[in-house]
Amino acid sequence: MTQIQEVTLDEIRHLVSERALTGETMLLNMGPQHPSTHGVLRLLLELDGETIVNCIPDIGYLHTGIEKNMEAKTYQKAEVMTDRMDYMNTVGNNFTYCLAIEKLVGLDVPPRAQAIRVILAELTRIQSHLVWLGTAALDVAAMSVFLYCFREREMILDIMELVSGQRMMTTYIRPGGVWRDVPVEFETAVREFLKIIPYRIDEYESMLSKNPLFLDRTVGIGKISAEEAINWGLTGATLRASGPDYDVRKFAPYSGYEQYDFDIPTRTEGDVYARYILHIEEMRQSIRIIQQALDKLPLGPVRSNNYKFVPPPRSEIGTSMEALIHHFKLWTEGFNAPKGSVYVATESPRGELGCFLEGDGGPKPYRVHFRAPSFDNLQVLPKLAKGHFVADLVAIIGSIDIVLGDIDR
Amino acid sequence: MSDLLQTYQQRLLETFGGSTIEHAGDVTVVLPAENILAAARMIHDELGFDYLVYVTAVDYWPQENPRFHVAYGFRSLAQKLTLYVRAPVSGIEPVLPSIESVYKNANWQEREVYDMFGIRFEGHPDLRRILMPADWVGHPQRKDYPLGYEEPQYSFNFDEIKARKPAPKE
Numbered sequence: 001m002t003q004i005q006e007v008t009l010d011e012i013r014h015l016v017s018e019r020a021l022t023g024e025t026m027l028l029n030m031g032p033q034h035p036s037t038h039g040v041l042r043l044l045l046e047l048d049g050e051t052i053v054n055c056i057p058d059i060g061y062l063h064t065g066i067e068k069n070m071e072a073k074t075y076q077k078a079e080v081m082t083d084r085m086d087y088m089n090t091v092g093n094n095f096t097y098c099l100a101i102e103k104l105v106g107l108d109v110p111p112r113a114q115a116i117r118v119i120l121a122e123l124t125r126i127q128s129h130l131v132w133l134g135t136a137a138l139d140v141a142a143m144s145v146f147l148y149c150f151r152e153r154e155m156i157l158d159i160m161e162l163v164s165g166q167r168m169m170t171t172y173i174r175p176g177g178v179w180r181d182v183p184v185e186f187e188t189a190v191r192e193f194l195k196i197i198p199y200r201i202d203e204y205e206s207m208l209s210k211n212p213l214f215l216d217r218t219v220g221i222g223k224i225s226a227e228e229a230i231n232w233g234l235t236g237a238t239l240r241a242s243g244p245d246y247d248v249r250k251f252a253p254y255s256g257y258e259q260y261d262f263d264i265p266t267r268t269e270g271d272v273y274a275r276y277i278l279h280i281e282e283m284r285q286s287i288r289i290i291q292q293a294l295d296k297l298p299l300g301p302v303r304s305n306n307y308k309f310v311p312p313p314r315s316e317i318g319t320s321m322e323a324l325i326h327h328f329k330l331w332t333e334g335f336n337a338p339k340g341s342v343y344v345a346t347e348s349p350r351g352e353l354g355c356f357l358e359g360d361g362g363p364k365p366y367r368v369h370f371r372a373p374s375f376d377n378l379q380v381l382p383k384l385a386k387g388h389f390v391a392d393l394v395a396i397i398g399s400i401d402i403v404l405g406d407i408d409r
Numbered sequence: 410m411s412d413l414l415q416t417y418q419q420r421l422l423e424t425f426g427g428s429t430i431e432h433a434g435d436v437t438v439v440l441p442a443e444n445i446l447a448a449a450r451m452i453h454d455e456l457g458f459d460y461l462v463y464v465t466a467v468d469y470w471p472q473e474n475p476r477f478h479v480a481y482g483f484r485s486l487a488q489k490l491t492l493y494v495r496a497p498v499s500g501i502e503p504v505l506p507s508i509e510s511v512y513k514n515a516n517w518q519e520r521e522v523y524d525m526f527g528i529r530f531e532g533h534p535d536l537r538r539i540l541m542p543a544d545w546v547g548h549p550q551r552k553d554y555p556l557g558y559e560e561p562q563y564s565f566n567f568d569e570i571k572a573r574k575p576a577p578k579e
Contacts, residue, residue, distance in 0.1 A: 233514030
């Protein structure tokens with residue numbers, strides 16, 4: 001199948017400057033196995049001394065063909081694969097995919113399930129931002145923040161384990177609701193976490209926000225203006241650091257986000273430091289949302305009772321013939337979704353995570369496409385990096401918050 | 410659906426011709442592929458949709474003409490509207506104009522569509538493979554590209570699979 005093909009400089013000649021051909025500037029390969037590229041990202045750098053003239057990202061090292069594979073599975077079974085895309089936002093991926101299915105087939109979700117989904121999605125956002133904060137600080141040589149962040153992240157992963165039995169790849173959100181109701185310890189565990197985390201966030205800020213070494217490395221680095229940021233399709237904190245207050249949770253509220261009172265923090269500088277401030281601020285807003293969702297967590301079922309799409313409870317299978325038939329049909333054949341396509345977006349920690357889902361009337365998705373926020377955010381890297389030092393490039397890659405699993409899918 | 414979006418869709422249909430598809434409350438405007446660049450300019454400059462959400466494609470193989478639909482999503486952050494557009498493309502030498510000159514992030518998105526479906530974008534500054542290796546043969550997301558796994562044998566497809574299976578050695 002594979003042919004050996006020599007890739008010479010001709011292939012990329014139009015991407016480097018004339019000076020690279022005379023040897024005046026140097027072409028340097030960075031990655032794919034480089035600790036500061038947050039995964040397996042390869043960058044081809046054209047350097048004039050230590051200044052970046054051109055930067056050519058090369059992605060695809062983590063491409064696993066998830067979109068193709070999902071076409072061969074039934075709607076429910078394909079969901080397991082969505083966890084593995086953006087491994088820092090596993091709950092959010094399930095969430096987006098389930099919302100797309102629910103829109104495609106017209107399935108209602110009970111209010112309790114919607115609130116549980118919001119709580120878990122926001123916990124995942126904090127968890128992802130903590131990892132981001134730790135690694136981005138590590139990139140600019142602030143070692144200790146990393147260890148503190150992972151300490152708090154452990155608490156969130158424990159909550160995930162409590163509700164789903166899995167720490168990261170939960171697949172807890174299912175089409176039509178969630179897998180099962182949360183255990184009784186859930187509320188105490190989340191409240192315990194909410195009690196601690198605001199002080200811990202202050203602690204991280206005290207280590208970084210006014211740290212002169214950190215400011216030197218971040219202020220004025222990797223700037224982008226608001227108009228350009230929109231035209232480049234940036235979303236998430238990377239966009240909001242430049243000014244626009246675009247957040248899918250406010251733009252097109254889903255799963256009851258309109259009931260909660262929260263702000264969309266923005267900055268206007270559009271540099272690495274602004275993105276750092278926004279990540280911190282977003283964690284505080286997430287805490288507000290979780291607090292409100294937990295206070296008015298409604299009682300009731302956590303799964304839709306439309307048994308054409310949602311498996312009936314285990315207890316009914318033993319006594320009800322119909323429930324048994326539904327259970328059997330759903331787990332062998334799956335449910336049929338109508339012909340047509342939908343697009344649903346949610347706000348992932350990195351920006352707009354969208355799911356384009358097309359059905360053909362059968363039990364398997366005809367086409368699934370994920371609009372990955374990291375994919376569009378990484379695209380702008382050459383523009384941000386131009387004219388900066390290699391060391392600053394590391395800070396910029398850190399600040400745009402990419403997850404390679406999300407980019408390559 | 411808002412009236413404003415409806416008037417925009419009408420305007421696109423009047424200018425470029427085409428039809429609409431409706432599903433789950435969303436209306437998708439189907440425009441001729443050769444007009445997609447002019448349509449994108451109008452959508453961006455006149456209608457005020459400043460943000461390109463996605464570019465992707467759907468393969469309707471074995472149907473040949475049109476075999477592909479290239480799907481676009483545009484968003485207007487100020488007007489809070491989302492516009493869905495599709496362009497049908499033939500299966501024989503699939504090609505359509507690139508909208509990279511209007512929306513910068515179409516660059517990688519179109520590269521991904523090219524890589525996965527083999528649809529060429531005319532006027533794209535850097536149309537190389539993006540996810541698959543540079544020397545890869547074929548376009549994986551096409552429906553006639555094999556997935557390479559063993560299909561479970563049920564009663565409804567028993568004979569079909571048995572005919573393909575290698576027979577046990579005597």
